[in-house]
Each structure stands twice: as C-alpha cells, then as structure tokens.
Amino acid sequence: MDAPQTGEGAHIGKSVVIKGELSGSEDLYVDGNVEGNIELRNNSLTVGPNGNVKANVSAKSVVIQGKLDGSVSASERVELQKSAVVTGDVTTQRIAIEEGAFLKGKVDIQKEAGKAAAPASSSSS
C-alpha cells in the first residue's frame, strides 16, 4: 500500500519521532517512529515500510509494512504485508498475512456477531 494522498488522512513521515498518546478520527499513515499508544477507533492505521512503532494499537483496520512492537486490536481487519515484523498479540475479526511477514505473538480471531466463521487469508503466498 502506498502512502495516502493528501487529504485522505494524517501522515507521519520517516524522519518524525513521536513519543506519547496518538488518537484521532481520521486515517493515519506512520512511516516514522512512534512510541506510546495509538487509538483510531473508527479509522485505519498503516505502518509504512520505514515505520517503527512501539505501541499498543487500537483501530478499525491495521496494515503493517514495517515494524510494530506491541499489541494490535482491530475491530475489522489486520493485514501483514511481506516486510512486516510484528511482535505482540493480535486481536481482530480478519487477518491477512503475506508470505515473508514475521509475527511473534498470539492471534485471537474474534467472530463477528451473527457469523459462524472468522476468515483469515493468505495473500500472495
């Protein structure tokens, strides 16, 4: 996934370092360093290929291309692309993992209300 176009959400560039709590109501693209917590209840988080996030993350959907150290909670979907390195537990309804992605932690697939199965998919593998 490429960086979002101007106007589609917030963008943290690769030279930016942030320590603390991040929350918001728009999509967020992180290609820099973030240490703390990230909360985007109804929006998506993308950790770019240069992103290095040490935080517990809560969002609607999470796409990871870079490094994330912390727990991930997504109400809809988590996607680990091939360069992703994730250390921490993942809780979501759906997860997609590309070949080459690294995940060290527990995966908890939470079933959607009214649906029997919770899909996990393997893209490009």
Place this chain on the structure above:
Amino acid sequence: MAYVSDNVMKFFRSSSNQAADPAVPQKLSRRSSGIGEVSRLLNSQEGLCVLDMGSTSANNIRFFTGKGHKNYSEDLLRSSLDPALRIEDGNGNSVIDTRKFLEENLQYGNGQFDVVLCWNLPDYMEEGLVKPTIDRLWSIMKPGGFLLAFFHTREAGPDSTCYRYHVNGTDILEMQEVKFALPGRPASEKQSPRLQRVFNNRHIENLFRDFASIKFFLARDAIREVLVVR
C-alpha cells in the same frame, strides 16, 4: 496411492526446478499422519493452546482459530538467525548465545500449550540451540500435550529444501519453500536455510527422552514425522 506418487514426483520435480522462477514459491501437497493425529486432538476438544513455530501462516491461524483454539506464532528459525545473538567463544569462533536466545524467545508460562508444531525446525536450527529449545518446550507444554516435528532421513542432502508448512485439511499439508536473508548476506539475496544435520532414530529418542512417548511415521519423501507426547 496415485495421489501419493503424484506428489512424490512433484516433490522431486520441484527440487530440480527451483531456480526456474524463484519469485513464485511453489506449493506442494503431502499427506501427513502426524498432523492427522494432531487434528483428531483438535477436533475432540475446544480452547486448546497451539504454538506454531514455523513461518507465519494465515492458513494455520485460520485452521486453529476456526476450531476454537488459541494460536500462537513464533518463527524460531528466523529468530535464531538474528546477528545480535552471535558472540565469540574462547577460541574466537562465532557461536550463538543460547542464554540470550532463550531470554528473548519461548517466553511462556509452564504448562501452557496443548500442541506444539516444530515442523522441520530441529534439522535447520543451529546445533547448540536444539536441545535447550526442546527442553524449554517440555516446560511450556501441558502433560499429555502433543509435539509434532519432522526429521529428514539420511537420504536427504544438505541442499534439501527448507519448507514452511500450511495446514490445509485434517491430514493435508501444503509445503512452500522458505527463503530469507541469511546473516552476512545482503537482504536482496534471500536464500533457503541449509540442512544442519540428519538425526537418526536414536538421536531423536534422546532428544525427547524427557517426554512420555514418541511415535514415528515414515513418509516417502525422505521425512520422518515424529509425534511426541509430553
């Protein structure tokens, strides 16, 4: 029977054709008696804890969580290749720091797991890590828990392909070549890890001597599947 022989032929064909298109890892299927036994356990109970020590696989996560079990992923082979784990011994040789490795990996409570999937990890892992890792696994497994590992037979050569395993049915595994940047090599030059050694049956029995029982399944592709009960 035709199914098995077709797959055996596909296995050998793929070994000689790997250089043809390295960007697209081929997938091969094989029947697995070991995963068949594990599946029977998974089908008979709910809420089991499964530790998958192979390359991260969405298939496996779907298979285990779809049956109501908890899935933990830990790609121990890739973790063991971390250059930060290298130290020099008294003779100036580069060796792996086993203590640091165990401080950074397999950090779980005692008796947590019902099923541990080692896949082919012991054959590809550095010698000094194998026994300490198995000992740690003994600690974090529940009594009666299952551990599944694959060992090459002596017919296998050092260039035997290292596979990741996707559970694709009750007793069907899909195999896909593992490639990643090895220590000292550029990230662009991904390689398949090399087979470190071949264990004979006695070595395997010694490796798991603290476990309650061990069962061997000999497959036709130079692999012994070993199911160990804690």
